Amino acid sequence: MKIITLSDYPQALNKTRSPWHENYYAMYSSVLGGVVTDPVLMQVPLDDHLVHRGDGVFDTFKCVNRGAYNMEPHLRRLIRSAASIGLEWPGGIDDIRRLTLGVLRIADRDVCSARIILARGPGSFGVSPYESKRPALYIVVYAGGSPFMQRKPEGADVCRSHIPVKHAKFATVKNCNYLPNVMMKREAVDWGVDFVVGFDPDGFMTEGATENFGIVTPGKCLIFPQMEKVLDGTTMKRVMELAEELVKNGELASVGFGNITIKDVDEALEMLIVGTTLNVVSVRHFDDKPIADGVPGSIGKALDKMIFDDISGNAAMRTIY
Ligand SMILES: Cc1ncc(COP(=O)(O)O)c(C=O)c1O
Numbered sequence: 296m297k298i299i300t301l302s303d304y305p306q307a308l309n310k311t312r313s314p315w316h317e318n319y320y321a322m323y324s325s326v327l328g329g330v331v332t333d334p335v336l337m338q339v340p341l342d343d344h345l346v347h348r349g350d351g352v353f354d355t356f357k358c359v360n361r362g363a364y365n366m367e368p369h370l371r372r373l374i375r376s377a378a379s380i381g382l383e384w385p386g387g388i389d390d391i392r393r394l395t396l397g398v399l400r401i402a403d404r405d406v407c408s409a410r411i412i413l414a415r416g417p418g419s420f421g422v423s424p425y426e427s428k429r430p431a432l433y434i435v436v437y438a439g440g441s442p443f444m445q446r447k448p449e450g451a452d453v454c455r456s457h458i459p460v461k462h463a464k465f466a467t468v469k470n471c472n473y474l475p476n477v478m479m480k481r482e483a484v485d486w487g488v489d490f491v492v493g494f495d496p497d498g499f500m501t502e503g504a505t506e507n508f509g510i511v512t513p514g515k516c517l518i519f520p521q522m523e524k525v526l527d528g529t530t531m532k533r534v535m536e537l538a539e540e541l542v543k544n545g546e547l548a549s550v551g552f553g554n555i556t557i558k559d560v561d562e563a564l565e566m567l568i569v570g571t572t573l574n575v576v577s578v579r580h581f582d583d584k585p586i587a588d589g590v591p592g593s594i595g596k597a598l599d600k601m602i603f604d605d606i607s608g609n610a611a612m613r614t615i616y
Pocket residue numbers: 355476502503504505506507526527528529530531569570571572
């Protein structure tokens with residue numbers, strides 16, 4: 296077996312160049328103390344507990360026309376997620392914001408996504424978080440996906456997931472233990488649907504692999520599952536604010552949280568999916584049955600347009616880099 300020394304390393308890394316690297320624009324690593332723009336250098340140490348224990352938290356936001364959309368709620372959720380697992384970045388939220396905007400400037404893209412990962416950091420291959428010497432911060436800027444309805448205007452096909460839902464303690468924290476989420480996405484791909492959604496042991500709807508779900512009831516109420524059991528999606532919260540416009544003009548009766556059963560979904564006028572990359576998605580089929588008449592409804596379409604305009608045009612929601 297070949298032993299690779301420090302001097303052989305650049306050549307070994309160079310051989311790992313891959314076509315998908317063209318989507319990776321820049322990465323900050325506190326371990327390296329700087330930014331790399333060559334994708335083969337975008338590495339994380341194996342002894343970071345992030346890698347071998349999933350011990351870390353993350354958040355992802357998107358940027359359009361050089362504006363980071365809704366960045367502050369993403370940063371606050373990152374800090375809250377970190378605090379809930381006893382992790383703290385020494386420079387706090389201001390330092391993370393400064394570094395993130397710095398990487399975005401170096402990446403120099405009008406449209407992209409940014410993922411911030413706050414990790415327990417290197418220190419051992421053990422499980423104890425106390426064996427990490429200091430937290431590590433990684434920030435990567437890469438090409439994000441396009442809004443779902445642009446790709447599939449006829450709407451999404453969804454099935455009920457068989458993966459046990461996460462305990463509320465973990466579902467509400469955006470931590471790097473995403474194995475249940477990964478398995479949900481695997482189900483969706485294997486079953487030939489766009490998304491799957493979880494239901495808890497009480498029969499109440501939870502969320503998707505990386506997105507929140509809601510319904511419009513026959514009484515025109517827009518309802519999302521109680522936030523105590525799911526990730527408090529930044530898109531969901533913003534969509535709920537924007538939806539108040541539809542309440543004012545009478546298109547919706549109310550906007551709020553509630554328990555959603557399979558029966559509620561079967562009877563719903565619309566089923567919606569919301570998330571950072573997706574914007575607002577209308578579901579056309581749930582478990583092979585059409586939602587209402589099986590075409591995107593007016594509320595979903597209106598909200599998708601509202602969030603699109605918010606992302607590209609609402610100066611108050613954009614941090615320019
Ligand atoms: C499990 C889960 N639920 C919901 C969401 C949607 O959150 P946001 O709208 O903040 O992207 C995400 C985002 O990745 C997620 O991972």
